[in-house]
Amino acid sequence: MRWMWIDRVIELKAKERLVAIKHLSMAEEHLHDHFPATATRPQLPVMPMSLIVEGMAQSAGILVGHANDFKEKVVLAKVAKASLTKDPTPGCTLRYTATIDRFTDNGASTKGTVDLYHPEQSYLDDQPAQPERIGEIDLIFSHLDRNSAGTQYPKENFVFSDSFRTILRTSGIESSF
Amino acid sequence: MTRDEILDTIREILVDALAVDDDEVTPSATLIGDLGAESIDILDITFKLEQEFGFKIAQGELFPEGITQDPDYVQDGKVTARGLEMLKERGPHFDMAALEADPSVENVRKIFTVEALINFCEQKLQAAA
Known part of the structure; x- marks a missing residue:
């Protein structure tokens, strides 16, 4: 399994804002374990909230990395705030909107919102999709090579892997890294 | 203010x-x-x-960085005179009295x-x- 929790970047305004989407599918193995059937209730497949936070971290992380042309190793340092009000189920789409709040040589802070596109309100012929705001996730990122302890890391940017390159390429985003 | x-x-x-x-x-x-x-x-x-x-x-x-990893500033578990000077110079907002009285490296964090x-x-x- 690839550790990618967004499917596509649909908007990128450099150093300001990134919007990404993630479709939820019953083919995803983890949904069958979260939560399995018990003696008292049937299986309840919902997207784990921790992985929604990871989806936002990847969305915001790309935004922060893109700001310096992916020269920095951008790592999630702190979840400053995470508030989610609904459990997304298979067939839904999540929309992550990340904006840069502060950006310095040491890292960045981002603010983010999560919107849920439920199939019954999103794929009808006679009305536009009606997303529902289900969360806010604010994050702090650190530029790893500028860590205060002075720890040295490999020169290669191991944070932005081939999987990230693929997402950017298939999203039609030019990048030189 | x-x-x-x-x-x-x-x-x-x-x-x-x-x-x-x-x-x-x-x-x-x-x-x-x-x-x-x-x-x-x-x-x-x-x-x-x-x-x-x-x-x-x-x-x-x-907060000055890399102090405790630098042998010029810390030796034998104690902040050196040079380390104390550096902290005073780069951190005029710190009250250094307690650290000067006992310059054990674990006391550095207490000035913050x-x-x-x-x-x-x-x-x-x-x-x-």
């Missing part, structure tokens, strides 16, 4: 960044010891201070108090005025 007003703003920042109670944020409280801050919280606090007070904070300006944050903000605001 008075020191009390600065403290009120810092208290809001620390309550938000460190999930501590209002009454825990006293001038004598140490960030890393009493309030449970970790190194990455310093980055969060730095961002919030910049946002609330409107000044820029350079890397290492709030809420009071030091108030001093730092006051000095930055005065410099900008």
Whole structure:
């Protein structure tokens, strides 16, 4: 399994804002374990909230990395705030909107919102999709090579892997890294 | 802006960044010891201070970095005279009396108090005025 929790970047305004989407599918193995059937209730497949936070971290992380042309190793340092009000189920789409709040040589802070596109309100012929705001996730990122302890890391940017390159390429985003 | 007003703003920042109670944020409280801050919280606090007070904070300006890893500044578990001088020079917002009395390396974190944050903000605001 690839550790990618967004499917596509649909908007990128450099150093300001990134919007990404993630479709939820019953083919995803983890949904069958979260939560399995018990003696008292049937299986309840919902997207784990921790992985929604990871989806936002990847969305915001790309935004922060893109700001310096992916020269920095951008790592999630702190979840400053995470508030989610609904459990997304298979067939839904999540929309992550990340904006840069502060950006310095040491890292960045981002603010983010999560919107849920439920199939019954999103794929009808006679009305536009009606997303529902289900969360806010604010994050702090650190530029790893500028860590205060002075720890040295490999020169290669191991944070932005081939999987990230693929997402950017298939999203039609030019990048030189 | 008075020191009390600065403290009120810092208290809001620390309550938000460190999930501590209002009454825990006293001038004598140490960030890393009493309030449970970790190194990455310093980055969060730095961002919030910049946002609330409107000044820029350079890397290492709030808390000098790399002291305890540098043999020029720490030897045999104690901060050297050169290390103490460096801290005084780069951190005029710190009260160094306790560290000078006992320069054990584990005491370095104790100079990073809420009071030091108030001093730092006051000095930055005065410099900008």
